[in-house]
Amino acid sequence: MIEVDGVTVTAGGTTLLPAVTLTVPRGAVLAIRGRNGSGKSTLLGVLAGSRTPTRGTVRIDGADVSPRDRGFRRRVAAMIGLPPMAPDLTVSDHVLLVATTWLDDPREAAELARTVIAELHLTGLGQRFPHELSSGQTQLFGLALVLARPFDVLLLDEPEQRLDPEHVESVIQVLRARRDAGATVIAATHSPALADRLADRTLWLDAAA
């Protein structure tokens, strides 16, 4: 369960995120929607712990947001923007690196890496370097990195970005599977397809602005 109570973010007298109060039960999918600049990424940053709220509190499964705590990071995975990439590691190397960091059994890690790469249609691109990917392929690669690890809560900033409709559909399927396996998914999105077909609740930030 995610509990957000009166969270706001302001900077230099400007409101970046108007007050938000909501709860998201375990296993639910929340879409965060709203115009450019309405605060979607800012709210995701607060949930992930990369931004400190000016006011209000967030509790995730009863605990504070604490990204320095490995236990918190094991429960909460976030993709907010594209992750940093090592120029001389291949797509497969990166995904395997993440999986082996989080899973103790190397065979389980290899299996998870293979599965995620296949689900996101990256199998044929496994030996490429990051700079050899198109922008949509880079987006799928970023998603593979966040999925190649255990999590209870998945925070995604516009997972549909840069993707054609077929790949948006694949991402919807992949996220549904994670939700069906018990994960809570919170996604900021500009995609009506993703919001309508995946989310069981929607937070409109425009309305709060």
Ligand SMILES: Nc1ncnc2c1ncn2[C@@H]1O[C@H](COP(=O)(O)OP(=O)(O)OP(=O)(O)O)[C@@H](O)[C@H]1O
């Ligand atoms: N580091 C920062 N310093 C000051 N203002 C910022 C900073 N980052 C974002 N903002 C401002 O905060 C507000 C919310 O930005 P945010 O990125 O959360 O919006 P968003 O809803 O995710 O937008 P988009 O749909 O364009 O991705 C915007 O007005 C933006 O200009």
